[in-house]
Amino acid sequence: MPLHIQTPYIRSRAASLRLGKDVFLKLDALQPSGSFKLRGIGAVCEARQAAGARRFVSSSSGNAGIAVAYSGRELGVPVLVVVPESSSARARDRIRFEGAELAVHGASWAEANAYAQSVMGANDAFVHPFDDPGLWPGHATMVDEMAATGPKPDAVVVAVGGGGLLCGVLEGLARNGWGDVPVVATETEGADCYARSLQAGRPIELPAITSIATSLGAKRPSSAAVEWATRHSIEPVVVSDAAAVAACLRFLDEHQLLVEPSCGSALAALETASPVLAAASRIAVIVCGGVTATVEALQDFHRREG
Structure with a gap:
């Protein structure tokens, strides 16, 4: 038996009603270690x-x-x-x-x-925490589970740090015949090495990480994650720390599940003017988790940011 567990893939009524489209959540925050990792x-x-x-x-x-x-x-x-x-x-x-x-x-x-x-x-x-091809087939199992139960989404939203989760999701989409599903790759400002790398067409290293989303704290993404953008539709979306934290608190209120700001970037992307998400009728969000989050820390930051 593998060390990880199968996690729910469920429709979020709250997010679906708010956005006027079907939003499904892959709840990998429920892994025994607290995250998809x-x-x-x-x-x-x-x-x-x-x-x-x-x-x-x-x-x-x-x-x-x-x-x-x-x-x-x-x-x-x-x-x-x-x-x-x-x-x-x-x-x-x-x-x-x-x-x-x-x-x-x-x-x-x-x-x-x-x-x-x-x-x-x-x-x-x-x-290695993210840049090892041996990791990606394991991360891809979450898409295997999504494909086994359905439904197939029109877009998948995933947070990006170093790119390990992204590479796994992309591998999972490819091996399940979902290669036509675009991916929205989300980061927070100050930890947005992937968005900058896609803009440059090569891996870019940030001088420092200034975001509170420390789980997105790789200053340079994996080369494989950048290369994937040459053969799969990937839209980068960058949100503020404040938006990510607000999304975490709303998710806690709506689903009684605590996640960290890195995961919050994916939840916050649902509220952005993303062309990919605007065109999608059914969206899947990878709720990657984050056992390091606390309610007190999220609320404190939210109060400081007004």
Whole structure:
């Protein structure tokens, strides 16, 4: 049995009534680790253990590290997760809660990642949080589940950090015969490396992450995610931190499910003037999760932003 679970794919009556079209939610916030990351990371960890790994090492701003820690605990393999200084106290606590060793290094994920790779031992296996082709078939299983139950959407909305989830969703669409379904790739301002990369036609690295959506905290997207735009219809949408947080709070009110601002970017995109979404009658939103979110933090930011 895989480490991840099948998650509901349901129609949101509240969002559907508000937008005047059918909105379906793929609720991967319900994964045991709290986010979609467990799909690909769980599969990679199982493969690395079978290949003889005696410790997993990863770098993460939160969700990926939690997924590696969860996978290691379930598989009986020690885990080291390196997080950047920008990671939240709750993310660090959740990683420790799952039984992993935690190290804090660098101002951003890039610095944490470099340090994690520098401390690798001979029997360690590195688990990349997003830029590993081994992750994507696991993430694609969410589309397998959507296709098995239906309905087929006219568009899929997905949050983008480094691009691992996006690559998985695109792979899932392709292998289920849904290659004609356009994807709306969402980010927050200050973490919008993917939108800038698509505009430039090549991967662009941000000088710094200034968004509160730290799970979107890769300064540079994976090359594979950028390359996908040459063969699949992908529309980038960038929203403000305030819009993402407001969307999280509304989602909590409407569905009693707490997600973080990175996921909120996908929910907030429903309210934007996206040409792809305007043309769609049925929209699927990947509710990717975020166990690091707290109601207090979201409400505090919402109050500060007026």
